[in-house]
Amino acid sequence: xxxxxxxxxxxxxxxxxxxxxxxxxxxxxxxxxxxxxxxxxxxxxxxxxxxxxxxxxxxxxxxxxxxxxxxxxxxxxxxxxxxxxxxxxxxxxxxxxxxxxxxxxxxxxxxxx
Amino acid sequence: xxxxxxxxxxxxxxxxxxxxxxxxxxxxxxxxxxxxxxxxxxxxxxxxxxxxxxxxxxxxxxxxxxxxxxxxxxxxxxxxxxxxxxxxxxxxxxxxxxxxxxxxxxxxxxxxxx
Numbered sequence: 724x725x726x727x728x729x730x731x732x733x734x735x736x737x738x739x740x741x742x743x744x745x746x747x748x749x750x751x752x753x754x755x756x757x758x759x760x761x762x763x764x765x766x767x768x769x770x771x772x773x774x775x776x777x778x779x780x781x782x783x784x785x786x787x788x789x790x791x792x793x794x795x796x797x798x799x800x801x802x803x804x805x806x807x808x809x810x811x812x813x814x815x816x817x818x819x820x821x822x823x824x825x826x827x828x829x830x831x832x833x834x835x836x
Numbered sequence: 837x838x839x840x841x842x843x844x845x846x847x848x849x850x851x852x853x854x855x856x857x858x859x860x861x862x863x864x865x866x867x868x869x870x871x872x873x874x875x876x877x878x879x880x881x882x883x884x885x886x887x888x889x890x891x892x893x894x895x896x897x898x899x900x901x902x903x904x905x906x907x908x909x910x911x912x913x914x915x916x917x918x919x920x921x922x923x924x925x926x927x928x929x930x931x932x933x934x935x936x937x938x939x940x941x942x943x944x945x946x947x948x949x950x
Contacts, residue, residue: 755936766926766941767879810878823894826878
């Protein structure tokens with residue numbers, strides 16, 4: 724089965740840029756890559772989505788290389804409030820043959836003062 | 837504009853019992869998906885409902901079933917509860933069916949099976 728892997732944890736300091744990479748082998752040709760942020764006791768919140776190259780919005784950038792086997796979420800100038808778990812999401816083939824949304828195990832980002 | 841709302845927020849059940857969780861989607865959304873999130877894990881897709889029908893299903897046993905109502909709200913039912921069913925159950929709504937649409941999540945229902 725295809726897997727989505729990302730680092731378990733990362734540490735950073737306020738004002739730094741943080742890059743979190745997710746590997747998603749066997750991603751479907753027409754599949755997008757989506758990143759979510761989750762705080763304790765809350766549901767995940769959409770951050771950014773992309774298909775290839777680079778996508779930027781008001782909170783983050785997403786870099787996807789040509790082979791699309793990985794993606795990197797970039798958070799510019801993080802603050803303490805960016806401490807959260809970050810998940811990449813893509814659609815993976817299930818044992819039954821259909822494609823289903825599949826979250827990675829998440830990267831716990833801790834931002835220090 | 838209310839976001840996705842789920843009820844109840846917390847629930848304790850005994851092994852073998854049945855449970856029903858409820859979800860109201862974000863206003864204007866017609867598609868509802870359910871996820872199970874065990875402690876320290878990412879959410880796992882259970883199924884997705886659109887037009888009152890199950891459209892996609894993850895790798896969950898038939899003990900997990902659902903329903904979508906004409907007003908787009910949804911229920912998740914779990915029968916014959918096991919200790920391993922203890923988790924945060926998340927509901928997500930989106931504007932259209934499909935796998936690449938932006939999903940809005942509720943705060944979840946914390947289910948504890950004892």
